[in-house]
Amino acid sequence: MATIKDVAKRAGVGVGTVSRVIAGSGPVSAEAASRVRRAIAELRFRPSHAARVLQKGQSQTIGVFVPLVHGAFYTPILHAIYTTLRTYGRHMVVDFGQTLESERQDALDGAEFLTDRGCDGLIVMGTALKPADIEHIAELQPKFVLLNRCVPRFRAQCFAPDHQAAGAAAARALWEAGHRRFAVIEGPKSSLDNQQRMRGFLGILAEHGIDPEGVPHAQGDFSPESGRTAAQALLARGRMFTALFCANDEMAIGALAGVRQAGLTVPADLSVMGYDGIDLTALTVPPLTTVLIPWRQIATHALNHLLNLCYDMSLPVERDIPAQVLWRESVARLS
Amino acid sequence: MATIKDVAKRAGVGVGTVSRVIAGSGPVSAEAASRVRRAIAELRFRPSHAARVLQKGQSQTIGVFVPLVHGAFYTPILHAIYTTLRTYGRHMVVDFGQTLESERQDALDGAEFLTDRGCDGLIVMGTALKPADIEHIAELQPKFVLLNRCVPRFRAQCFAPDHQAAGAAAARALWEAGHRRFAVIEGPKSSLDNQQRMRGFLGILAEHGIDPEGVPHAQGDFSPESGRTAAQALLARGRMFTALFCANDEMAIGALAGVRQAGLTVPADLSVMGYDGIDLTALTVPPLTTVLIPWRQIATHALNHLLNLCYDMSLPVERDIPAQVLWRESVARLS
C-alpha cells in the first residue's frame, strides 16, 4: 500500500503539502496540487484511517449500540440514524446485543468496543440499563446519548417517548370504542419501558373502576412467537375479554396468529392492539390498530443532539414528540 | 487517557514488558506481570485500537456489507455472522446500502469504508454487482467472500443458493398440489437472483406446456408494500389464476394483505407462495407456504471460508445446502 511519503516523492513535494491537498487545509499552489492529485491517482493511494485516528484523535464516526439486530423494531431506527449521518458526511459503526437478557452486559461491551474504535460519540439504546451502567458508559465516552431510557443524572442526553402517556392513550382508545373487558401481553420484566406503558394502560382502566390485578396478563419477550404463545395461553384460560393489548407490535402480530389458531377471528371475536407502529402493522391480516411511537424522529433528534456535542454543530433538537393511536381494523368498535 | 508508557513508568518496567503482558506473548516474570496488571487497573488503561492497527496491520475485524438495514431479510443473516464471529473472538463492522437501486455504488463505497477501517476481510452481499464491481472490491481487499452472488473469476469465494433449483421446486410443489393457472410477483430487474428463481419457476411450467409469456406477472421491489400493490394490480386484471408465486416472503406478506383488500380469502380463493423462509412466515394469517433457503447456514459457511482465508484457520466449509419447500396453509391442495 502506498503511503503519503510515496505520494510526496512521486509528486516531488513534501509530505506536508500532500496532507494539505488531501485535507484542503492551508495554502497550496495549483500546480503542486495537481501534481499531488495525479500521484495519488497513479499510486491508488488511500490514507490510512488508523494513522489518522491515532494522530487526530477523531474519526468522524458515531457508534451505535442496539440490543438486537434481528426483528423489525431496531433496524428502521438504525436506518434513520444512518441516513442522517451520511448527509453530514459522518460515518456509523454499529454494535449489537445478543439477547434481551444479556442486554446490560452487551451494552457495556458495546460501549467499550465502539469507544475503542475511536467513535467520537455514542448512541446507546436499551431499557434494562441501570444508572451504574450508564455512569460506566459516561466514563468511557462522555459524549453519548441514551435512546429509550431516561436517568436524572444525564437528563439532557436522554431521548425517550412518554410511554406512560402512550399506554394511557391506548387504553382510552379501547375504552371509547366500547371495550370493557381487557387482557394484556407484557414484555419482559427487565424492560423499563414495558413497565411504563403498562402502568399508563392499567392506570386508565383503574380510573374507570377496573382493578388492574383482575386483568388477565401473559408475558412475552417482544418476539412474534412469544406473542403467539402468550395469546394462546390467555385464551386457554377462557375468553373473558374483548380486547387484547400487546406491549409491542411484534407480539401483537404473533397474537394475531395465536388467536386464529384458537379458531377465533380478529376483530369479530376479539380485538387486538399493538404498540410502536412498525411498518408491517399496515399489512397484517387484519391490519393492526396500534400506538404509533415516532421512533425515527426521536432517534434523529437524539442524533442531532449528539452531533452538536461532538462536532460543535447547532442542529435543532426537539423532545416530546407525541405518540398517536393508529386506527385500523384489528379493533372492533362495540359501541 | 493513559498510554502504555504511563503504565510502564508506574509499574517500573519497560514498555516492551507491558506489551508482552497485555498480549501474553514472550516471557515475563510473575512479579513484573502482576505489577503491570495493577498499574493497568489503577490507570484504567485501555490500549489504543488505532495504534494497534497501525502497527500490526490487523484488526481482528471482519467487515460486512448488506444492501439494506431495514426489512426482515438481511438482519437474521447479520445476526448469524455476528454470533459466529464472537465465538472466535473476532469483531464485526457493518455497512449498509441505502436503496436497492443504489446497491452497486453503495457496495463499492461500503467496501472502501470497511477496508479503510482496517477490516481483515469482507463479506459482501448483493445481487446487482457486475463483474467489474467485484474486481474493484478484490483490488481493495483480496480477502473477501460474496454472498448471494456468483462470478466465475472468484468462484471459490462465492456462496449462493441454487435459486433456479429452488424456483423449480416451488413450481413443482404448486403443480403437484393441483394448480394449473399461475401468476408471479417478481423482484426488481437488477436482482440477478430474482431472475434465476423466476427462470427455475417458469421452466417447470414450460415443461408442463405452459407458455411463460402467458403467465401474468407484476413487479415489486422486495418490500411488503410493493407486494401488496402488485397483488392488487394482478387481481385488477381479472382473477385468471389459482396460485400466486412471489419472489420473496416480504412481498408475499404484502400480497396476503392485497388479496384480502380485494375481498378474497387465502387460500380458499387464491393460493400464495413465498420465497426465502423468513421467520415471520410462520405467523402470518394464514401461515405462508414458502421455499426455505438456508440463508443462515450459507452465511456461516461463507464466513468460515473467509476466516480460513484471513486467519489461517481450517473451519469446515460446505456449499450446496439444499433449499426445501415449507408447506403451510396459504396454498390450497386442489387435487
Add this chain to the structure above:
DNA sequence: ATGACAAGTGGAAACGTTTCCACTCACAGA
C-alpha cells in the same frame, strides 16, 4: 573456572498520518 544457553528485560525503530515551525520567495510600500 568456563562456556553455553535460556529467561527476563529495556528501549529504539517503525507503522502512516497531521501539525507546527522555520524557511524561501515575490511583491508592495516606504
Add this chain to the structure above:
DNA sequence: TCTGTGAGTGGAAACGTTTCCACTTGTCAT
C-alpha cells in the same frame, strides 16, 4: 534599497502501539 507581509513549502515531532535486538542475569554441564 530596504523592510514587512503573506503565500507556498519541506520536514521534524508526535500520536500509541508492537517488534526486534541487545543486554544482563542465573543455571547447568563441562
